[in-house]
Amino acid sequence: MKIMRNESATRPHGTRSLLAIGGLLALVAGSCTAPPPETALPGLDPERLARLDAALQAYVDAGTLPGAVALVASRGETAYLKAFGHRDREAGDPLETDDIFRIASQSKAVVSVAIMMLQEEGRLLISDPVGRHLPEYLETTVARANDDGTYDVVAARQPITIRHLLTHTAGITYGGGTAAREWVEADITGWYFAHRDEPIRETVRRMAALPFEADPGEYWVYGYATDILGAVVEVASGTALDEFLRTRIFEPLGMPDTHFYLPPEKRDRLTVVYSAGQDGLARAPDPGGMVGQGAYVDGPRMSFSGGAGLLSTAPDYARFLQMLLNGGKLGDARILSPKSVELMTVDHLGGLLVRDLNDASAVFGAERGVGFGLGFRVVEDVGAHGVPGSEGIYGWGGAYHSSYWVDPEEELVVVYLAQLIPAGNLDDHAKFRALVYQAIDAN
Secondary structure (H helix, E strand, C coil), rough: CCCCCCCHHHCCCCHHHHHHHHHHHHHHCCCCCCCCCCCEEEEEEEHHHHHHHHHHHHHHCCCCCCEEEEEEECCCCCCCCCCCCEEECCCCCCCCCEEEECHHHHHHHHHHHHHHHHHHCCCCCCCCCCHHHHHHHCCCCCEEEEECCCCEEEECCCCEEEHHHHHHHCCCCCCCCCCHHHHHHHCCCCCCCCCCCCCCCHHHHHHHCCCCEECCCCCCCCCCHHHHHHHHHHHHHHHCHHHHHHHHHHHHHCCEEEEEEEECHHHHHECCCEEEECCEEEECCCHHHHCCCCCHHHCCCCCCCCCCCCCCHHHHHHHHHHHHCCCCCCCCCEEHHHHHHHHHCCCCCCCCCEECCCCCCCCCCCCCCECCCCCHHHCHHHHCCCCCCCCCCEEEEEEEEEEEEEEECEEEEEEEEECCCCCCCHHHHHHHHHHHHCCEECC
């Protein structure tokens, strides 16, 4: 199956996009020509799909969304690919479909795939204790809160395994929680690492000495788990994480614009990040180059954050997702076996409690019909979830207001990229999903 570009569904492109289109078309096997506007798209009604145009443009016109790129692929064909708004509002630079976004936690899926590749090669098992590969994790500690506001640091009840990290059940936050002060003192806070002048292996080594929030397997806790997995990839493969992902995933899949740090010549394609506030949209504050070009272009190029560090485009990321939908293969590139993809995309929690630092009473997905697999949120019950879709959908999103999902039943790959943090109460994700599913054609 091939992801092809529907040129009739994209707005006029500048020089940057024209070059990217040529590169994308050269990557797909065989002769690829986009269907003319009157041609029925596979599995989708083109007239109904076009309702996305007005809906997404309305957010831009209202000044609540700086810009977004939306991509919908059906049965291996790109049915919809459009850009709305601006890459840089102040400069009047319109957003184009090949512009580059900080995909933040969408990085997690890529590194989770890398771990599964290493299991297939016999270099690790996801049941392995992490300490087998990173010795400092052989024995870890947990902060147990007391009623008087203090806490005790105690030994974890069991070792953290790779599967705990893949499912976010290792008890590791993003530096918040009971022992937050110790994480601040260790200079390990937030999810942004691109400005750090140390390898991720060293940062992860220092993490191991800090108290975690819960025992392994006790709660679903979102945090640095996938950054630790990135270090596991480096040790198990003997290759730096950026090199492993580039040579083993990005190049075989034809993802030329996915990087931890941008080549300087791609600087003008990096999308500006905005923040939603009471007075409307404003360029987001830029500590350490976190949201500007800063560290992504001119930084130390030392810290490869598997949890949140990648940059990519909608077409690139769609190729990665199409590989998963195809059972681990795209074109001639076999990345994973179908059984590994199957294991990744089913629930592994079984109703485990969520530790959200404020309320530990919620069961992950029980009220919303979703669970969590090896790197993905998984829809188990469409009725309980309460939004259009199918059982078996898997996906996630990123801190900069991006999202993606794969629907195996409908053979859909969907990518929605924006750069807005915080986004306020914007409902564009929900509306986008509803409009994608109303376009499904039974033919």
